[in-house]
Amino acid sequence: MDINYKPELPLENRPIYIIGAGGIVRDAHLPAYKSVGFTIAGITNRTRPRAEELATQFGIPMVYDTVAEMVQAAPTNAIYDLTLMPNQFVQTLEQLPDGAAVLIQKPMGDDFKQTLEILNVCRRKKLKAAINCQMRFAPYVMAAKDIITKGLIGELYDFEVRLTTHTPWEYFPNVVHHPRLEIQQHSIHYIDLIRSFLGNPKGVYSKTLRNPAKPMSSTRTTTIMDYQDSIRAIINTNHDHNFGEKNQESFVKWEGTKGAIKARIGLLLDYPNGKPDLFQYCLLKEGEAPKWVEVPLEGSWFPDAFVGTMASLMRFVEGSTTELPTSVEDVVHSMAIVEAAYESNDKGGVSPNYNI
Structure with missing residues (x-):
């Protein structure tokens, strides 16, 4: 059987600017992007030596001290890859240019209140924003x-x-x-x-x-x-x-x-x-x-699925597709289910009538 299981790549190779230099970046984002020839143009991290280490390892040409410095240097067609912890998302998104394209690490917030704050800043700034729910890919x-x-x-x-x-x-x-x-x-x-x-x-x-x-x-x-x-x-x-x-x-x-x-x-x-x-x-x-x-398949969840989330955002931004599968507007529903799951957990099940 002929099975289609690889994500479609963008026509344009837009520069990626990574915000954060944690283990997920080292083990998944960067290997995935390198495997398909995406251009990683710069990286920043709260502790610069960690960013410098990844820059050396993966041949990233620029290391920035702050998000603001990165944004000032980045071209208008930049794709921002936000890999910080959820409680840092809002303040970081606020620093991106209005209308920018950004891939945000999952989960979309530490709780549903934070999820809605992230959604609202993306709406207000008209960001082309997707969440890195990469298992789909x-x-x-x-x-x-x-x-x-x-x-x-x-x-x-x-x-x-x-x-x-x-x-x-x-x-x-x-x-x-x-x-x-x-x-x-x-x-x-x-x-x-x-x-x-x-x-x-x-x-x-x-x-x-x-x-x-x-x-x-x-x-x-x-x-x-x-x-x-x-x-x-x-x-x-x-x-x-x-x-x-x-x-x-x-x-x-x-x-x-x-x-x-x-x-x-x-x-x-x-x-x-x-x-x-x-x-x-x-x-x-x-x-x-x-x-x-x-059926033998090439690749795995880590790191290969990370190509899919970034590629889908790039294709949406360039206009080669009208679909953005993991947009913030879509993934907010996944977070609503998470919130409902915790509410269900807290309320417990139906108590049987033992007074027989």
Whole structure:
């Protein structure tokens, strides 16, 4: 089967100016951009030596002391790549030129109040702003999208994301003590992913839990996104399965009336080393036993999906497409679902009548 799973690249190679020099920039943004020949024109960071280190490593010609200095030097066709923590987004966006193009790291705020502040500044300044919800552009996700769009698995009725792994939270010092750790920082990927296939749900049910042996606010979550009666959309995450690799799992699964697709998220197994991804599909044929077909795909979620979010913004800005899949106007709905998930968690379930 001919599967289209690579993002379309822009016609114009606009210069990218990166604000922030954290691990995600080193491990994902810069390798992804370099792999397709994007031009990284400059970088700035609160601590200049960190920016200088990345500039040397990736051949970035300019290091700026401040965002203001960068903006003053940048041309009008610049693309800004904002990779700071969410509580720094608003003050940084305020410094960008009105009408500028900017890719903002996910999540879109530490809470929904902050989400709306980010949205409002983008609207007021007429920024061409997108959120880096890059899982939408992971090779196995784009491959699944292509197969489903072609109607090959029929009507989609089941969408499941399951994670049973051991996550070394020490690799994420900036968020490890976040009061809304699991859903806001991690499950947001899957909430946004499901929305990209099914649209907005009419409701959400969620419970997020802490591990009594760990200081983190939450490390396990079950979330149900409520669509029509025939569609089950569920997210199960357990970051505490530290009992060896044998029973660990990390996958996305789509089931339809004519077939199914399953993708292993290799990145999250033995993190940060990762395991190979695995993409397979099964198309039902009358009179034949179900057969799963494995398809090798080039690339993975990290770093390759980061090409997709940047490329889609560049294509929107240049006018080669009218769609901006992860625009702030779209992703604000993913954040609304996150907020609803926490509200559902706080309210709890329906108490049975035990007075029998």
